[in-house]
Amino acid sequence: MEDAARLLQLVINGAAGGCIYGVIALGFVLIYKASEMINFAQGDLMMLGGFVAFSLIAGMGLNYWVGAALAIAIMAVFGFLLDSVVLRRVIGQPQFAVIMLTLGLGFIFRAAAGISFGYGSVTFVTPFTNKVENFGDIAIGQDSLSIVFGTVVLCAVLYAFFSKTRIGIAMQAASQNQLAAYCMGIPVRTIFSLIWGISAAASAVAGILLAPSTVLDVNMGFLGFKAFAAAVLGGFGSIPGALVGGVVIGIVEQLAGYYLPAGFQDVTWNSMLLLVLIVRPQGLFAETQRKKV
Amino acid sequence: MSVDPILRVSNIETYYGQIQAIRSVSLEVPRGRIVAVLGANGAGKSTILRTVSGLMDPERGSVSFDGKDIVHMAPDLVMRRGMCHVPEGREIFPFLTVSDNLAMGAYTRRDIDGIARDMDVCFSYFPVLRERASQRAGLLSGGEQQMLAISRALMGRPKLLLLDEPSLGLSPILVTQIFNIIRRINQEQGVSILLVEQNAHIALKTADYGYILEVGRIVLQDECRVLLEREDIREFYLGQKDTGVRGARRWKRKKLWRS
Numbered sequence: 001m002e003d004a005a006r007l008l009q010l011v012i013n014g015a016a017g018g019c020i021y022g023v024i025a026l027g028f029v030l031i032y033k034a035s036e037m038i039n040f041a042q043g044d045l046m047m048l049g050g051f052v053a054f055s056l057i058a059g060m061g062l063n064y065w066v067g068a069a070l071a072i073a074i075m076a077v078f079g080f081l082l083d084s085v086v087l088r089r090v091i092g093q094p095q096f097a098v099i100m101l102t103l104g105l106g107f108i109f110r111a112a113a114g115i116s117f118g119y120g121s122v123t124f125v126t127p128f129t130n131k132v133e134n135f136g137d138i139a140i141g142q143d144s145l146s147i148v149f150g151t152v153v154l155c156a157v158l159y160a161f162f163s164k165t166r167i168g169i170a171m172q173a174a175s176q177n178q179l180a181a182y183c184m185g186i187p188v189r190t191i192f193s194l195i196w197g198i199s200a201a202a203s204a205v206a207g208i209l210l211a212p213s214t215v216l217d218v219n220m221g222f223l224g225f226k227a228f229a230a231a232v233l234g235g236f237g238s239i240p241g242a243l244v245g246g247v248v249i250g251i252v253e254q255l256a257g258y259y260l261p262a263g264f265q266d267v268t269w270n271s272m273l274l275l276v277l278i279v280r281p282q283g284l285f286a287e288t289q290r291k292k293v
Numbered sequence: 294m295s296v297d298p299i300l301r302v303s304n305i306e307t308y309y310g311q312i313q314a315i316r317s318v319s320l321e322v323p324r325g326r327i328v329a330v331l332g333a334n335g336a337g338k339s340t341i342l343r344t345v346s347g348l349m350d351p352e353r354g355s356v357s358f359d360g361k362d363i364v365h366m367a368p369d370l371v372m373r374r375g376m377c378h379v380p381e382g383r384e385i386f387p388f389l390t391v392s393d394n395l396a397m398g399a400y401t402r403r404d405i406d407g408i409a410r411d412m413d414v415c416f417s418y419f420p421v422l423r424e425r426a427s428q429r430a431g432l433l434s435g436g437e438q439q440m441l442a443i444s445r446a447l448m449g450r451p452k453l454l455l456l457d458e459p460s461l462g463l464s465p466i467l468v469t470q471i472f473n474i475i476r477r478i479n480q481e482q483g484v485s486i487l488l489v490e491q492n493a494h495i496a497l498k499t500a501d502y503g504y505i506l507e508v509g510r511i512v513l514q515d516e517c518r519v520l521l522e523r524e525d526i527r528e529f530y531l532g533q534k535d536t537g538v539r540g541a542r543r544w545k546r547k548k549l550w551r552s
Contacts, residue, residue: 166400173386173397180384180442182348185372185401185449 005137010254016144016213018250019151023206024227025234025242026158027199033175033237034195037087037098041106042203043224048109049075049204050216051117058124072204079200083193106221113218121215128212143212150209154202155243171195229273235283244284248272297360299324299453299485300345300376305354307337307344314340316509317354322453327479327486329496329517331530332506338489339381341506342455345487346378347371359452373401377446381457383438385445387431391422394430394441398448408448415444418474436467443471447478453485454478460492468492472499493530497521505530505550512550525549 027042057067090097131142162168174181174191230249234241249269257265300322307315315337322328332338343349347368356364399408416423419440460468472495490496497517505513525548
């Protein structure tokens with residue numbers, strides 16, 4: 001019984017961490033589906049989101065919820081501008097240019113955050129910090145619960161947005177067929193910038209959800225690489241796949257940290273990625289479509 | 294030259310990189326008429342449509358639509374002025390349902406009642422789309438996808454419809470069916486149509502006025518009924534051979550236009 005409870009606890013904690021990967025992976029996938037760009041600065045956007053929330057909540061003393069909402073909005077605008085001012089210029093260039101550009105942007109973001117917030121680690125108080133819920137034998141931190149709950153809410157909101165609203169469906173349309181979208185009078189460029197905005201906002205949500213359980217520092221963006229693995233695992237281009245990929249990586253990592261000797265934790269997610277690439281290279285949830293002629 | 298045509302294209306030249314695809318093409322679509330551009334593979338038919346709708350920019354020349362110069366205008370803005378382009382190869386949104394595809398055709402409109410009415414009109418033209426309204430468009434057959442692409446363009450309430458090879462890859466029965474509808478759309482809704490086709494026979498039967506395009510140049514233009522009667526058109530574009538009393542032989546026949 002003891003073991004079962006422990007296992008469940010590990011799985012839930014892993015799933016919470018995995019939700020963070022999943023949310024960042026969702027940002028990767030949204031941008032990739034729309035513009036076939038891979039934004040390697042996605043993790044750093046999460047870091048920026050966390051720091052913006054930190055300066056609003058801890059620095060300016062705003063209420064947690066107001067500060068969080070404001071930080072998400074600021075990051076959405078930031079993402080929109082990032083696409084419409086910077087990334088727009090490399091459209092039509094080789095894929096490699098986009099990779100270099102976004103990697104470079106990541107460096108800039110880290111440096112900018114370091115200069116403005118310092119290279120030490122910071123933290124701010126949230127309603128979920130250091131609180132524990134007990135379910136029978138199992139004790140689960142509210143920070144983990146808030147991550148899972150926040151991810152579910154975010155996904156529900158995004159799902160409703162993409163499937164029910166006119167602009168959300170137009171985003172899907174523009175991702176599926178840019179040429180046809182232009183012919184329908186859909187302003188494809190603005191739509192793509194909006195997708196960048198949503199993607200940056202999702203990363204900010206990840207940063208804010210992560211805040212109660214860890215400290216913020218400028219290098220936390222490297223978590224983005226695990227999120228990238230999650231996106232590949234789920235079949236790059238599938239949103240549910242990205243989330244499942246994230247949760248799977250989170251759980252495996254957590255279990256490996258407990259049951260395997262020290263050091264294996266950091267290898268497992270890479271090994272899983274390799275395994276999936278060998279066994280099912282299109283990813284777990286690949287959406288494929290052949291064009292009829 | 295007709296008075297106040299819906300579309301007037303003057304001397305456009307369009308390049309793909311270094312390669313010139315169309316050489317000084319001029320054409321007109323009078324209001325409420327169907328105009329066809331005929332030509333073989335690689336003649337530059339699609340390029341003309343892409344240049345007109347703003348998907349490509351011409352090096353030289355002008356395009357005026359409904360009395361307004363639209364050269365170098367972004368394609369989504371051109372569409373908002375009332376020109377719907379149905380690109381070659383039925384570019385539908387494969388993962389959206391049929392009805393969402395149609396709703397996207399009406400993206401620029403806000404009148405919900407009008408959109409619902411127009412969707413019914415589309416369903417009356419192509420009843421099969423009503424049956425499949427909630428299916429993913431990618432699952433439709435080729436012919437159904439073409440019907441969807443045409444309907445989706447109609448949802449934008451265009452003044453001018455650009456159709457790029459609506460017969461591509463369809464069975465002869467479907468081709469006749471689709472061209473009948475094209476004719477009906479033109480007559481019932483008064484939509485002007487610029488049509489690009491390889492299937493010269495059906496295009497000349499459907500359209501009012503025709504242009505013949507060869508390697509990027511317009512070599513011949515006339516009323517379709519006149520074109521249908523011309524010996525050279527009959528032989529080179531319709532594949533019909535008159536075996537007269539003297540049995541005219543293939544090598545004696547010449548195109549009577551300069552290409």
